[in-house]
Structures are given as C-alpha cells and as structure tokens.
Amino acid sequence: MTEATTNAGPPRLEVASQSKLIWWAFRKHKLAMAGLIVVAILYVIAAMPGFFAINDPSAQNARTPFHPPEAIHLWSDDGFVGPHFVPSKLKRDPDTLAAIYVPEPEKAVRLVLFGHGYSYRLFGLIETDRHLFASSDPKQPFFPFGTDRLGRCVWSRIMQGAQTSLSIGLVGVALSLIIGVILGGISGYFGGRIDFAIQRVVEFVLALPTIPIWLALAAALPQDWPATLQYMMITIILSLTGWAHLARVVRGRFLSLRTEEFVSAARLDGCSEGRIIFRHMLPSFMSHIIASITLAIPAMILAETSLSFLGLGLQPPTISWGVLLREAQNVRSIATAPWLFAPGGAVVLAVMALNLLGDGLRDAADPYNK
Amino acid sequence: MLRFIFKRVLWMIPALFAVSFLAFVLIQLPPGDFVTNYVATLAASNEIIDQNAADALRERFGLGEPMLLQYGKWIWGILVHGDFGTSFEWQQPVGDLVWERMALTLTLTLSTLVATWAIALPIGIFSAVRKYTIGDYIVTSISFFGLAIPSFLLALVLMYIAVVIFGQDVSGLFSDEYQNAPWTWAKVADLIHHLWIPVIILAVSGTASLIRVMRANLLDELNKPYVTTARAKGLSEFRLLMKYPVRIALNPFISTIAWLLPNLVSGSIVVAVVLNLPTAAPLLLQSLLAQDMYLAGAFVLLICTLTLIGSLVSDILLAIADPRIRLE
C-alpha cells in the first residue's frame, strides 16, 4: 500500500499492509531468510539454466568421461593471473579401464565472466551464447563439478535439472492448489451435503497409499509420450494425491473464517458471496496457503526423485535431479566418481531451503498471533 | 462411540471396493501385460522364451479376457473364498506370499517407529523448550537436513560406508547362517545386528518431521495458561512439562497411527529395495513392475484396508487419549 495521503509520514507500522507485516515478521526468522535467498537463487537458475550452465548439459565428450571436478585457481606459479583452471588429459588404465586424468599445468585456461559458450535460448526465446562464466578456450571445457560417464558436465546438468525438478514441484503444487482450493473452498463455504460428499472424497484420497498409486500411475504412463507430456503427467500424478491435504487446509480455514466477525460484517455490508469469498476471505488465508504450498513443493521434489530412482519417473534424455541421481545411484559412482552425487546436494539444498522458507512463512503468516 | 465405529466400518466397504477397482485398473494401465513383461525381462538377460509358451501363459492367466470380467472373478474369489488369486510369476497363492513377508515387515516398522519416537520426541521437546537457542538452531538445521535428504541416497551411501569401510554385512536382515534357521536368541541378536542400518535410514526422515511436529505442537501448548497454573502449583519444570504440555502435544501423534499401518508395506519401499530387506515392499514393487496383477492388487488392497483400519484405530485411540473428544 503506498502512502497516498497527504499525511506527513505516519509511522510506517500503521500504514503497513498485512503482507508488509508478514514480511517484517518473516525477516526476523534468520533461517527462513536464508531459505528464501537460496530458493530465490534456485528459481532464477531454473528460469534460465542455460545462462548458469557452462557446457551444453547434453553434450557428450569422449575425452572427458568421469572427469573429476576442477578447481578455480587465482594464482599460478607466476603470481596472480585471475580465475583460471588447469585442464587435464584422459588416460585409461589398461587393466581396470578406469579413466585417469593427468593435469597439464602449462595449458592453464582463463575463465571469463559473462563469456561465450554454447548457444541456447534464454527463457526459450532469445538465442544467445553468453554464460555466467565460460572457459576462454572452447576446446578445454571447464567442469567445476566433474563429468558423468559420457563426459557431460555435471554442473551444467544440475543447472538444467533445476528447471525440471523445481518446476515440477511448482506446477504440481499449483495443480494441487487449484483442485484443493476449489474443492476445499466449496466444501468449507457451502457446508452441508456438499461438504459431506467432498469430505468423503478427500478422506478416500487420503486413504489411498501414495507410493503404490504413484508407482502404478507412473508405470502406466505410455513411455512413447514426448518428454514434456510425460513431465506434465508426472506432475499430475504427484498432485493427484497432494490436493487432498490442501483441500483440507483450505476447508478448515474457510470454516474458521466463516465465523469471523469481519466476514459477518462484510455480509451485512451487502457484499455478494463472490465478493465475500474473494475480497474478504481469500486474502486472509492466502498467507497460510502460501506457507502450505511452500511446504508441499519439497515433498513433490523428493517424490519426483524417488520415482525416478525406481525408474518410473522421467526418463533420460530429460534432465532432472531425479534422473541425474538415478544415474549416480550405484556403487561405482560412490567408489570412483562421488561427484556424481552433487545433484543429491542440490536436492538437499532445495528441499531444505524450501522447508525453511515454508516454516518461516507459516510462523509469519499470522502477524497478530505474536 | 459404537455407533460411530459402526458407521465408519460401513463407510469402509464402498471405499475398499473403489480402491480395489482402482488398483486393478491402474495395474492394467501400462501397455502390455504380465507375459510381455516377463518375456521382456528375460530378454534383458538375452534369454528367450518360446513364443508358443508365451501365448500359452497368456491364455492360462486369462489375460485375454475383458478387464471387468477379470476384476469380477478376482473380487468374487476374495469375497466368497477369501482367495486373492494366484501370483502369475510365482504360481503361489497371493495370500501366502503377502502374509509370509509381514512378520519381518512388522518388526522393521515397529523398530523404526520406536527409534523414531525415541529420538524425535526428546529432541522435539528440547527444541521447543529451548526455542531460538543455539541448540534449537542446530536441531532445527539437522532435522531439516534429515527431511531433505532422499532416503535412497542415504541408504546407498551408508551401506557403502558400512561395507567397504567397516566391513559390515548390511544387506538383508539376517546373516546367512540364520536366514532360515528357527528362532533362537542368537538369531534375534543377529537380527538386531542387521536391523540398525535400515532402522536408522528409515527413521531419519520420520524423525526429522516428527521433531518439527513435536516442536510446533509443544510451542502451541507451552504458552497455554494451564502450564502457568501447573508452574504456580510448585511442580518442577520437567515434571510439569511432561505431565501437561507434552502429554497434550502428543495427542496429534496418535493420528499418525493411521499412517503407521499402511507404512508397514509401502513406506519403506525405496529403502527396502536398496538395502535388500526381506520385507513386503520389494515384492510389491516387483509385482507392480511385472504387472503381476493379483499380487499387486492384493497388496494395494491390503494397504488401503490397513489405512482405513488405521485411521479408525487412531480415531478410537484419540478418543481414549483425549477426554474432550471422548465425552463430547
């Protein structure tokens, strides 16, 4: 709310809107703030993974399988030279066939901020080859998180996977939300028989064992569907079981709000049902809903990972964190290429950040309760 | 109360029909059927089954029949003979297969539950009572980490560490010599020896979320006036904490029993697969993947029944534990 009046600077608290108060309450929550920052960064990455990637995430490289992570150096033997890395050359152990990399310090390659790399479409629209940073020598790719068995850059794949995994959470929750809010709202607002019927349905859905249902549904997905369609179906499957919880939350809020006096007051003011719901009731539990969905997103991300682990989720060449982890999910990765578990770190980071954020939001959602 | 139970039980019947039908449909949804899966699985090892034999299998399992007829036959068998059908893959009655796995599943789940509660409740209480202290922040961070880490990842890493670094045998629940041995104390000891890793892994995420729930519940209760009353009575902090707010904050946990029973089978599925546990979970997964219809159907039906029974039981327990619900 802007200060539209001529009043000479009322104390800011007094003209602070609800959302501002929530923000202030939220800001006090240090861990939640940290979570917010991480989530913000992650979603920026998810919005334009190409920019943050260094190498083409799908590009295989015969010369770099299982390349270990490379460090960024600032100083060489000659003193400070700016950010660079030391490339290395592949040799194979003749007996074990293990990849061995021999560093070639004399070939140190500069890293360029906003440099040129492979070309991609920013937001799927603008063709560009600018990246946050890039190797100055296109023949010497830089692998901050190493590579997988096909020499693909793990860092870049994580960036690309962020788009899939994070948006699956978001889209899935959005779907749950739409179903949940509509059904929960109808149930809570109208009550009576409709409420009874919807509540039975919700109970039924909640009684469904999620994992087998997920498994069965995911297994039922025709795998010849294009990646995007498959992706949509997976999100729908995940949200199919998620909406019931949200519907319960929404209904509960509706029921309690219905008895709030300001809602009665709005009715007496002559507001229509629609106006009561959308102008008066909905904003009041929006913060709770936001908190609930923030807490639901990480569950979806984990669910996607688990489904992928069981081989039922998204399939390569689609890149998601779950797909990446599935590829890493074996003893040889632990033993010889532990960096392949970096997507696990990304999952943990994202889920933790989202949980912290949701937790903080939930605490801050009711600024008057403090 | 009895009326309530009766009504709930009555309501379960159509729900179970719906679930079983849904399960049946879901299992049939994937392209192909058990036989194509079977043939393809063999092909993965470059093994070939005679085409005639495959056709014969399909005919024998009645896979060519319309789905409704198959469902009707199945459900009729359950209702009339208590016969859940025969597993395509194992040629064994489904009932035997399912129940055989349940004892160990139960052991594992209960151990996990005990471990989860034993770890989570004290920490949750600590975290709530010492709200916004260093300890709380540490606990909070750890519990969020526990919530965030995918269990299969943790399982594999822990397993690797245990095997390669400590040389412990982690897969399965028994050492070889005890696997089919009769129950003795030595076998129990062996079981406990094997149980801890899966229990820890399974308990991690449960513990983390339980800590969060306990903390939130307790924080709600800690500011209630009855706590002040108890304090004004001269009770020690610990005693009053345990007797009043903790006691009341525990009530919501009773409703988690609803999820406990179905978790027996499905909750540990991913971890059980990684850790190679002889619980029902891997069998369920296999049956789903192999489209072993009656076996998978029986599992899904069982889990749903358990969920419904669980929620009924938890409602009853909640009523017993909370006089407000019982008497109103």
Added chain:
Amino acid sequence: MSETGQNPNKSAKTRAEPVLEVRDLVTHFPVRTGVVKAVDGVSFKVYPGQTLCIVGESGSGKSVTARSILQIVDAPGRIVSGQMIFRRADGSTVDLVKLGDRGREIRRIRGNDIAMIFQEPMSSLSPVHTIGDQIIEVLRLHLGLSKTAARARAIELLAEVEIPTPEKAIDRYTFEFSGGMRQRAMIAMSLACDPRLLIADEPTTALDVTTQAEVLDLIKRLQDRHGSAVIFITHDMGVVAEIADDVLVMYRGRVMEQGNVDTIFHHPSDDYTRGLIDSVTRLQRRSDLRAARAPVPADRPPVLEVKNLSMDFEALRAVNDVSFEVRPGETLGIVGESGSGKTTMGRCIVRLLDPTSGEIRYRKPDGEVIDLVTAHGPALKDMRREVRMIFQDPFGSLNPRMTVAQIIGEPLLVNGIARGRELDERVSHLMEQVGLEPAWRERYPHAFSGGQRQRIGVARAVALQPKVIVADEATSALDASLRFQVLDLLLKLQDELGLAYVFISHDIGVIRYLCDRVGVMYRGKLVEVGETEQVVTAPNHAYTKALISAVPWPDPNRRGIHKRHRYVEQV
C-alpha cells in the same frame, strides 16, 4: 459471614506483620525495540486475613506484578530488581526475588505458601486431566500425602468450595463443568495446602455477575476461615469496592496510588485514580447527554417490532418467543448473562441467523412495514442498509487486510452509493463524525487502539445512514475509560441521525447509562421489559432482582452482594 475484615479501619489497628512485602519491584520484558517496563518500582504490603486489590486497566502491569511474586512471569520477562519479602507461618522471612525462578525453594513456596487463581478457569486447567488429578498432585507434592489420603482430602476440598457431589466431581474433566464450577475447582486446588497468601488474577472476569458474586462470596468466606492474605487483581472497580481492604492503583507499570479502600474511592488524591473512579461512578446513572434529551414520545410508531421470535439450534431453543418493540430514536437495552440468547437474538434481527419462527417487523421511513424474517433477495439487501450492526470484538470484526478507508467504504461501495472521489469524501466525513482523524484512512486496523477500532466499526455501521443499529456488547472489550467515549459517540450519533439502538450487553451500568428502556433475557426468554431506571431500581421479575443485586457497586460503603437475591428457576 463474620464482620472480620469487613471494616478496614478496624482491622488496620490490629494488623500483624505483613505476609508479603514488595519493595521497588521492577520487571522488564525485553522486546526487539528495547525494553518494556511492565512493572516499574512497585512496592506494597499484604497482611494476613486482609485483601489487597490491585486495579488498573489492561497493560497496567497488575498481572505481571502478581506473576512476579511467584516468579512465573512469561518469557522473556524477568525480574530486574526489588525485594519481595515473604513471611512464613513460623515467622521466618525469605526474599522471593533471590530464589530465582527454577529452584527447589521457590517451588516449595508455589502452591504451598502462596497459591494463585487465574482468570480463565477453562484454559488454566489441563483439559485432559481430571479435576481430582490436578488437585491431588498439589497435595502429594507439598504435603506428601498418600494417594488415597490425597484423594480423600481433594474430595473434602471440593466439598469446601461447594461443588455438589464431590465424590463424582473429582473424576470429571474441566470441560464437563460450568465456568463457576471450574473456578471453584481452581480455588479448591489453590487452597489445598492452606496457603498464607492467595493471589487471584482476575478470577471473576470471565464469569457472569451472578456467578461472580458467588465466587467472590466463596473467596471471602474461605479467606476468613483460613486467615489467608489475598491479593486480588481486577479491573472492575465494583469488585474492588466489594472486597478490598487496601487498594493499589496501577497505570503503565507504576503505582499511581495506594491506600485504604475508602480513601481510594472517596478521597482519591491521584488524577488517574480519580478518573478511574469517576468513569465507574458515572455508569451508576443516566448519561448526561441522554438526561438532557426529551423523552421519546411513547406514541411514535415503532421502527422495529419483534413478535414471538424464536430461534432453535437443533435441540436447543436459544431464543424463545421474544417480543418487543423499538421506537425511532430510542435505545433499547437487552441485558442477560452468557447463554441467555441475547446475542442470538441480535443476530436474528440483522439476519445473520435465520429465525425459526416469529416476525421482525421493520417500518421503513416511508411507512411501509416489512417482515425481516421472510425478507430475501433485494429486499434483504435493502433492509441491510437500514438495519446495521456493531460487533463486540473490535479486533475480529475488522478485516486486517483492508485499510480503514476500505473497511468504512465497503458498504458504500458494494451498495453502489459512492465511488472514487465521492467515496473518499464520504469516508473522511464518516471518520470525522466518529472522531477519527481522516488522515489515518490509509492505515490498517492493527494501527489503532481498541477504542479507535470500535469507532471504525461504528463508522462502518452508520455509513449507510441506517435507521436501526444492533450493537452487540459493543463496549465490553474496552477499558472503562474508553467505554464512555464510545457510548457518548453512540449517543451523539443517535441525536444526529435519529437512530434507534438495540444495545445488547451484560453490563447493567452501561445499559443504565445508555438505554431508555431495557429488556432482561434469561434462558432465551425476555423476562422483563421496562424503563431502565425502573428495571434497575425496582425490578419486577425475580431473576432481574437476582441479577441486579449481584452487581457489585463501586462504593465500599454499599457492599452487599452477599445479601443478594438468589434466583431459583421454577421448573
């Protein structure tokens, strides 16, 4: 009831050593912006067998003072300095401040030497433990009684606080009791160890007046029997006048004045005290504004006529065959205790609830009469413009997500009366009318005090220039001093707009101040309707008599609730 302790002058001479002497107590609450000095240098003494009343409005620090004594101040509050010298029965003394808030010693004092009774008996007792469990616990803890002995003693205690069938009551849960019974159980618990000092923190605030009278009676009698000292915390000057020996007046953490109850009431030296006393005593009579007004002509046709109104909630008949009428410009008070159906009745009139049967005949300014019970659609919408409501809760009735301007303007907007600049102007005017700075219109409700909020509610109600306003406990949530301002505002608006009020309240004083006529409700029935003065001074119905006589007068010389009428319903 004996005479002891009745006359403060007499007892002052025989005063023994004080049970508790508080010196310069300072309790702070650290907050983000600094420190709230909740208790700021409070000193007082409490003598055995005597009652010290600590009065003050909300936020005055009276409750924190009480809690500081037992070291049970809620986090993050803490005692900063001062002394609290407690004298045990054996004459030994201990400084409670020095004991800290966790040690064994302070715990031995809590519940044993000093016991406390709280305001909300429902939430102050554990909902999942039986009454007996919670009493027995104290007995076992401090007296070391065996289980059976403790149980026997608990039953005795319940009997002592006059709980019927104590053998059965001991195994009941709190929610199975009525409010008065819960508070009795709470008192039984506090008396379990025969404490030297009983601290009662607003113990009767949540109770109806008749129940309050009983509980006050009980505390007094028990005090006499046990010889305990009592610190009684209240905001109700009537209660103070009724029971206090000494009075301590607090305001914003500081003691404004303390002394003998007579002195405080009749010769207050402090301005704040004077204002406080004044605001209470003004409620003993008709408002000056109203007194100056000509009486509403009795032959004016009623603007609202309620006939045989009933409202059922499943098995319960909340409003039972109620009939009354309100004339234009008139204020009809509806008084009754909780559960009497007065609020339900009010909500039926504005059609927040749909009555089961009866008529509510509303006469429009053009003389047309419509039945509000059957009105629907556009008729209902029209009616809602002319019959408005003011809600009890100044917090809950304002949407926290909307600015004041939006809240006040909402009825104008949705009824299509004004929009844009005109709406702005109308809102500004309304705000001025209810005494709010129009410049504050972009503020949110949370930025306003309780009184200001209630003004916003009033502005919203009058925005559509209604004819009738139903005010449901419109001033109950406000402190005494604010109450007047709102009441006076209502009277002013009544004059300006020719409003008729249906004013629902449990507070006889407020009714008396504001209302021309009053109806008394009891268990859904309107048992008596009449001119306010007549009903208050010479009630007809036995229930009204009991109700009026249970109201404590804010005058220590007119103590008499122990002599009140008791109403027993003839079934």
Added chain:
Amino acid sequence: MGTDGKSVRGRMSRRAFLGTTTGFAGLALTSGASFAAAKEAPELAAMVAKGDLPPLAERIGENPMVVTPADRIGSYGGMWRRGLRGSSDHNGILRCVGNNGLTRWDMDFTKVEPNVAAGWDVSDDARTFVFHLRKGMKWSDGQPFTADDVVFSIEDCVKNPELYSSVPSILTSGGKPATVTKIDDETVQFQFEEPYALFLEQLATPLGQHPTLFCKHYASQFLPKYNDKLDDMVKAEGLSSWADLFRAKNGDIEIPSRWANPEKPVLDPWVVEEPYVGGATRVIVKRNPYFWQIDTEGNQLPYLDGINFGISQDVESLMLDVISGKIDLQERHINSLANKPTLAANTEKGDYHLMELVPSSANVCSIYLNMCHKDPKMRAIFEQKDFRVAMSLAMDREEIIDLIYLGQSEPYQTGPRPSHPWYFEKLSRQFTERDLDKANALLDGIGLDKKDGSGMRLRPDGEKLFFSVDVIPTLYPDLVDVLELVKSHWAEIGVDIKVNSIERALYYSRGDANDHDAQVWPGPGGLDPMFDPRDYFAAHTQGSRYAVPWAQWYVSNGTQGEEPPESQKQRMKLYDQAKATVDLEERGRLMHQLFELTADAFETVGVCLGVNTFGVCRNNFLNTPKREPDSWTYPNPAPALPQQFFFES
C-alpha cells in the same frame, strides 16, 4: 558348431558313435574296479556307512559320465555364493544348476558332446535321432532314469495340449512335433517330419531340455491319465486346474516354479533345498547324491556341497557383496562394462579376479532402418543401399567405442565374430571407416541433395528428412548413449533423427506392427549364427526389424507378410539347406554363400563388435573358466560344468 572334420557325424555318425560308445563302455569296464575305491563326498560316505544311502557304484550306475576337470582334481566341500535378483531370475539358477539336456556344448561353443545321452545315432536325412542313455543312471531320489522318462516327458507332457497349447518349436520340424519312442530302457528315438540337423545343438541349449525335464514316476501323478484322484489334489492345493498343479510341482524349463519344489526328482548336480519363491531372500541347492558324473579319478561330482544364491532386490547390493568378497563367481547382473573399473579396483579387497566373457552377439548395436516402412516415401529412402552405406560411413565409431565402451571394441558391422570359424571379413568390416565426403556424396546422389535453413537434408518431396530410432532405455541404457552420439554424427551429414526412448512392451508392439521408422538392438549371431541369423536375412519376425514383413513371409512359408527380394529369398533357401545339413563343413559352405549375399545387400548398419564383458571369480575358486562365451544358447557358466568347480582349501 564344430568346424573341424572330426565331429562331423552325418555320414560317419554310426561309426563315430560306436567308437564313442565303446570308449565309454571301455572306461566303465576298466574303471569298474576302481569304483570300489571311488570317492564321494564325506557326508555321503557317512550316510552310506550308516546305511541311509546305497553305495556309490549303485548310485552312479554302470556308465557314469566322466568329466575332465578344467585344472585339476578337486576336493569336496564348500558352498558357492552367488547372487540372484528378486524377480524373474530363475534362469540365474538354470545357468548354474539346470542345463542337463541329452547333449551339451563343448567349452568353445562350437560342437556338442554327450551328456545325459552317452551317444547318439543320426540318420542321413537328419530326421531320425537315436539316443543311447546311461545304464543305471538315477534321478536325484534314487529311482532309475530310463527311456520311459524321455518318452513320458515328450509324449505325455510336452505334447499334452492342456499343458502346452503348442509344442515348443525346438521339438518340431516342418510344423510337426517329434515322435518319441522307446527302443529299450537305454535307447530312445526321436523322429522328425523334416530334416533337422540342428536338433543336437538345440538339445544343448536351455530350451532343449524337455526330454530330461520330467520324471515319470513323480510327474505322472499330476497327469489325469495316470491319476484319477488328481482333482482332489488340485482342490487341496487351492488351485484351479490340474495343469496349474502340474506346473506348480514340476515347473517348466524357464519358469520360477521349476525351482520351487524341493521334492521334484532331477538330474542336476544339486537339488533345491530352499526354493525360489516370491519374496525369498535366498535359494539353496544341495548336492544330488545320485549325480551321474565322476571326475577322471572316479570321484563323484559335484565337488561343491551346494550353491547359495542370495537374492538382491537392487543390483547395487550385489556389487557391494562382490567387493567385500561375499560372492564366489558371478557375471550375471554385474557385468556391465561401466562396473569394470570399480570391480577391477577392488580385486585385492574382495580377493577375486576378473574372467573374460565373450558375448555371442556380433554387434553392440544393430541399427535397423525399416526397409519395409509403411510410408512409401520413407521406404524409398531406406531401401537404397547407398543411403544405408552413407549412414554407416558417417558414424564416428571410434568415438563411440572410446566413450561408451571404454575403448574395448572395434568397428564392426555384423557376422560371426573374428574368433568364430565362419568369420567373414567383408560382411563384418565393410563401410566401417569414417568418410563424411563419401557419405555426403552418396546422399546427394540419391536425391537427398536439398537442405533446409539449418543445413538438414530434405526428402525429394520437400519434407525434412527425419526419422526416429526406437530404443529401450531400461534394457539397454548404453544404446541410448550410442544413439545420442550417432545423432550428432549424422547431423554432420544433415540427417536428423530422434532418439526415441520407449518402454519395452511398446518397442515390441511398434516393431510387430511394422510401425517403426528404425529400431536398435544388439545384433546377435556372433557365436551362434545358426541359431540367430536375424541380421543375415529376414529370419525372425520379432528380430529382423529392418524387414519384418519379409520375415513373416519366410516364417509363414509365404502365406503372410510380403514377398522379399531375390537376394533374401536365396538366403532363406540357403539357410534352410544349412539347417538340414548334418555335415558341419558343408553347412559352413552354405552359410558362407549366405554371408556373401548379406554383405552385398548391406541391410543392417552396425556400430562395433559386441564388447567382451567380465565376471568375477574368487581366487580360491578353481576349475572355473578364465574366459567363456556369454550367451543364452550357451547358458554360461553351465557348459563350464560347475559340478567340477571347487574351493582350494
């Protein structure tokens, strides 16, 4: 399949056979005396001493099979620890325990040798096969194994339409099942409709074991013909038909219930003790006291007490078991090349070594461009040899080999592997060099010379040249990787493809319906060209995916599908002749002609030679193979005779 003249049994079979028989009889006679001193496992000896078991000589009969140990005479004892998957892994047991047909493969997978049958007689027209069984040979329950059992197995069981709606193809020829007759207790005859020279080899494969699968004295109780109270048994078991009961009790070659009934008598070296049933955590097989094989010193085999198959739900726990030395010999489930570095690095820790497995496949990835495409425009392109040659020339095989196969392969098209006697240079190596110019020129030359804005070629009708290649990621993840690389290679000559990762059932249904543009599969026929010639001509309706309708035409004798071109028809004829040819040399000549035609037609595009994989073997586990073929028709490790594996003590 033998190439050396020695094993040619066509014309000389009677003599050769007699020789063999005499040889064995001689051995039996000469060693008869030494059998008294013959050794057996200590616990069996103890049982014999107690009278619980007949003496060894009675158990092994007069003509036991003599096995020459791979390294040396072993010692008794020990359990072989191995891993199985939780589901559909019954063949993991079969490969160790249950491949005991009438014949068996030699170690090189080139010719068959006597097994249950001590010798045989083949008629010149390759239609009549007479097998000579071992006298005194016993089932695992001590009952004699005779020709009756073989007749029962085929005539009563396999040819029973309620058990087998149709007779397995291995036992049929010319569409008619074999007729089996008993000549005497030790002699049984198979009579076929059409010449069927491959029969002896087929009997050595897992699918050829029906003759020795069912034990008459036990299995007959589950047939209505032999048991009129069968219905009661079916009811008592809670099953719906006698056929279900029969299968539950006797199993079949490759269904799990074969390993679920410990009571069933078998001819295997070990008998099921803890069965393979749903949710089992392990399977245990224990020594068959009546096992009919001895080593060269007359010690009864097997040496090992038994096998302990641990069941893993997830292959990773099996990997951990290997690393920690809890697996004695294993190749199944762990032999993906990607695991090699990890397992190689841990050989000391687990005290094991790696053995080399030679796949029977010719190629890791045969690309089948659908030459019978339903869309005539696509068909017109795929039909052109130049197009396929261009595709082959455009591939950077070295990169694929380096990246995906860790440098462990060589560019290859198709055809018998270089180690096979029938290896055919031209078939295997043509067009494997990378030559983009030539590839471009070829494409330009067949009317694909127009390109779109992004440099991709257009078809003659102006549409973009684009097709999708189906691959099953769950089955062959490496092929997805291969195709991704191939896609980038082909993009360089302006051909755009989609790597179409699909589910296996769908892969099959698309292929069966001929709805695919192109599909990939590991090209078979590297070691077993006679068994799986799908890449050499349109032989297999589900395998020859470059021309499924031609294969249908062939299989249905021209009644279905589509008539193939002349070259194909010639090859079909050549193969039919080869199949009927008992003489291996002659057969080889026929196949050589066939390969010549295949090389000229160049129908399938290969990537690189099937990669040798590996297995692990504990260092103290002896008589085990160092190098062995890896195939289903050579169900390793069974042909290496696990009964003579032993632990060095």
